[in-house]
Amino acid sequence: MKTKVVIVSPCMGAYGGIEAFVLAIAAAVRREPDMEVRICLKRVQGFALQPSLKAMLQGENVIYTDRGADRDLIETIRWSDAVHLQNAPPDVVFFAKLFRKPLAMTIHNYMTRGFTPHRLLWRLAARMADERWYNSQFVWDTWEPGVKRTGSRKVPTVSKLPEGWSPPAERRGFVFLSRWIANKGVDTLVDAYARAKLDREKWPLVLMGDGPLRKLIEYAIKKRELTGIRVLGFVDEATKTEQIKNARWIVVPPNTKEDFGLTAVEARNLGVPCIITRDGGLPEAAGKQALICEPNNPEALARLLEHAAAMDESEYAGRATRTREELATELEPIEFYAQSYRRLAHHER
Incomplete structure (x- = not known):
C-alpha cells in the first residue's frame, strides 16, 4: 500500500x-x-x-x-x-x-x-x-x-537546483534575479551600478525577473543613460541557468529581512559566488565566500561591485570552487x- x-x-x-x-x-x-x-x-x-x-x-x-x-x-x-x-x-x-x-x-x-x-x-x-x-x-x-x-x-x-559549470575565466559581469517589488533591491542595485567605477563593457549587468517596479527601473536606466545593463524580464529555467552560470557574480541585495535566499543557493550550485546584503537569513544561504554589505546602501554596494571586479583570477576561481563545495555540506x-x-x-x- x-x-x-x-x-x-x-x-x-x-x-x-x-x-x-x-x-x-x-x-x-x-x-x-x-x-x-x-x-x-x-x-x-x-x-x-x-x-x-x-x-x-x-x-x-x-x-x-x-x-x-x-x-x-x-x-x-x-x-x-x-x-x-x-x-x-x-x-x-x-x-x-x-x-x-x-x-x-x-x-x-x-x-x-x-x-x-x-x-x-x-x-x-x-x-x-x-x-x-x-x-x-x-x-x-x-x-x-x-x-x-x-x-x-x-x-x-x-527547489530543483540548476546544474552546470562555466570556467571562471570565461564568465562576465553581474546578474540579478528576483521579483521586482519594493525592498528586493533592484533599485538599490541599479543605483549602485551607476555609481561604481567599472568598465561596463567588461562588467555588464543582466537583470532578470518582473514586477510592479519594472517600468520605473527601465525609466531610471534610460534617464540616467546607463550602459551595460540588459533587462531580460521573466525568463524560463534554461535561460535563467545559462545567464547565472556565465556571470562572475550574482547580486542579491534585499532590505526585507529575507527569510533564506533560494536564488543565492541556485547560483552557488552553479559555482557562482554571491554579492549580498546582511539581511535576515541571506548570509546563511550565500555562504562563506560571499561579499557582504549593509542593506539599502547603494554606495557600499557600489564598492563591493568594484571589489569584485578588481579581484584577481586565482582568488575568484578559488571562491567559485569553494562556494559550490561548501553548499553540498549545508543542504x-x-x-x-x-x-x-x-x-x-x-x-x-
Missing part, C-alpha cells in the same frame, strides 16, 4: 520560491514507488493566477482550495497519511489534527515581533505540528527564540522528504 501525502501551500497566484519548493518536492516524492502525493494550493486573500505560475503548473494536477472549511481541502486531508504544510495557517492545522493526520510544517517566513491575536494563533498552530522544519536559523530563532522544541530543526528549502538531500513522510505516516520519531 502506498503512503499518501498532501503538500498544502498558501498561494498568492505568482510563481515564487515556495511554489518552486513544493513542485520540486512533489516531483522527487513521485519517483518513489511506494508514495503518492497531491499538491493543494490554498488561495489567500488577493489571489490572482499569474502567467508565470500557470506556465510552471502545466501538466500538474493541482487542487485549489479556499480558506476555512473548504470541502476539497477537507477531503484531501482525510485522504492522506501525512500532511506537509507550508507555514502555519491555523485552519489547515485544525483539520489535520481533527482527522489525526501526522503533520509536518516547513516554516519559510520569519515571525515578526510583538503579540497580536493573529501571531498568537499562528504560534499555537506551529506548536501543534509533529515536526517543524525551519528554512534558516534566522527564521527558527524568530519563532523559537529560547529553548528549541522537540521536533524542530533547520532544513534549508531548495539536506531531496530524499529527506520522502524518508520523513514514511516515518511520520508510520508514527515513528
